[in-house]
Amino acid sequence: MAKRYNFLVYVETDDKGVVTQLSLEALNAAKKTAEEGGASVSAMVIGEKVSRAVEELQFHNIDNIYVKEDVSLKYYRPRKFLAILIKIYRLLEPKLTIFGNSKNSLDFAARAAIQFDIALVTDCVKIEKDKEELLFTKPVYSNNVMAVYAGGSSPCIVTMRSKSTEPSERSELRQGEIIKLGEVDEPASEEYEILEAGALEDGGKKLADADIIVAGGRGIGGPEGFLELQKLADLLDGQVGSTRPPCDLGWVSPEVQVGITGTIVSPNVYFAVGLSGSFQHMAGMSGSKTIIAINSDSNANIFKISDYGIIGEYEPVLCGLISGIKGCST
Amino acid sequence: MHIIVCIKQTPDHEGPRESYEINHDLNIVVPRGIPPVLSLFDENALEAALRIKDQRDDVKITIVSIGKKISNAVMIRALAAGADELIKMEDELFESHKLDSGATAQVMAKTVKRIGNYDLILVGRQASDWNSGYMGISLGSILNIPCITFAQKVDVQSDALIVNRVVDNGYEILTSSLPAVVMVTNELGELRYPAMKARREAKKKSIIKWNAADINLDEGKQLPKQPLVLVSLKHPSIPEKACRYIEASDPQTAGKKLIQLLVENNVLP
């Protein structure tokens, strides 16, 4: 390849300053594509306290690590963050900029694509190199169709769907040049002001890390049913998950939604109770090692990707599961 | 106060996989045997507008839908739920695969300018067909007004906008001036269900038809080129598994049997 291209990855950190799993995945996607085409990979970290993340990134075989640390950068602010990206962009002229598909990253990526007037592929699951061109695969039509886009000769921005690649692996070697960004042209004002910000119970993260998930769907019928699922989850030391409808109907808290617009999970065991198996949901859990479906409809889609199944009303089955674990006879 | 809600008409997202036929020659998706519906998250955007209307007496809600052909039968659901009027922006040019989200934002911006006065524009998190999720940000940028994404609650207090925004593992409460664009996510809640009477009355509401020429967009000359080239479309392969069904005299026993089996097979400790 004649020209050496630069790739840039936006790295997010959690509230403890640790690089998020999604960012490690985005990093790996960049590294894998770079290997094919001999590109350099750089990362950028923006935040209030980023030293821990920067140190971690030095063990990931990255060429340059751009850093902007400031107390005013605790929360994502569109104009401030974009001003920083503009500065890096001028220095690096990246052919490809990769974000994770988190909410803030999606916001950031869209504003960047508009600013630089370049193509954006959101919710991308695969990046490939075809001769001189980059190809991006993205699920469309509610996960029923995969679209492959070509970026052409101009630069592109993508946001990577969670769990679409393995996370980048830590190496022994410490390397990578740390480039501290000095003054950045401050935007005159923000589009909006933050009045309050807070953390939730970490529902999504707990779910993403869970070993066992007991998920319910519309067939659970109400909040009471979810309390029963919670009992099973507690006995198994697992977490409760849900499809979209129970979240929207207020039966469970929205953080426990599994699927393309919720959390993408791949636990060891996934109980799918009273849910039909829509593609938007299955795309969020089909990576689970063992899937167990309980549904009154023998034709429900979910059985097609399940290892074990019980056809029937969930209430008595759940009762049986719970008493089966407790080991008492009823 | 005038609220514009952008609603796309899309093929039913709950259709079975076979209904999303791919025409490889034209490189397009052809929905078969599934009805068009309101794009999923746009229902949440409309619900957000209706909740503001519940709070104040001066609210008018206008729906704008851009497409090759917009069905009254689909949009009536939105009017019946409580929107006041519908603007159908129909043109050959506006077929869903010809218009990416950036281009849609250009058309929407021109439409909004033609409408003239507005205080708030609500859009959905992402359209259910192409799943892009950046039309709202593009629109805000073209109109040069603030855009707030992933709103789970939208309030208007005197002349300011207050939005509760979902972020990963948290929330933010934000304020901005009006007019603004707000992208609404499903956490806000489902669109209310209209009563029969409201459905009948909705048929009398105003439906305005515009086309590209009405907003000075002719022959697509001013439509921006789509920066990405769609190379191919294919159905994803999901590996199917051979499900082992547990049968028993009654469902409760089936449940117990399943636990035994899971323990025997080392799935559960």
Ligand SMILES: Cc1cc2nc3c(=O)[nH]c(=O)nc-3n(C[C@H](O)[C@H](O)[C@H](O)COP(=O)(O)OP(=O)(O)OC[C@H]3O[C@@H](n4cnc5c(N)ncnc54)[C@H](O)[C@@H]3O)c2cc1C
């Ligand atoms: C762009 C987009 C993004 C989306 N993102 C997501 C997402 O992230 N996650 C998600 O889940 N959905 C998502 N959806 C929604 C998705 O299309 C489906 O609407 C949803 O997953 C259906 O949920 P469900 O299976 O619980 O409900 P249903 O499809 O209504 O299924 C209910 C099931 O329960 C069974 N049942 C009923 N009663 C009982 C009983 N007593 N005992 C046992 N079984 C019973 C029925 O047989 C049926 O199979 C998205 C949609 C779009 C368009």
Ligand SMILES: Nc1ncnc2c1ncn2[C@@H]1O[C@H](COP(=O)(O)O)[C@@H](O)[C@H]1O
């Ligand atoms: N053709 C359209 N007509 C009306 N609104 C649209 C159209 N396309 C997109 N939108 C709005 O923009 C949102 C985001 O769309 P997108 O960025 O294309 O995924 C949708 O949820 C709609 O509210």
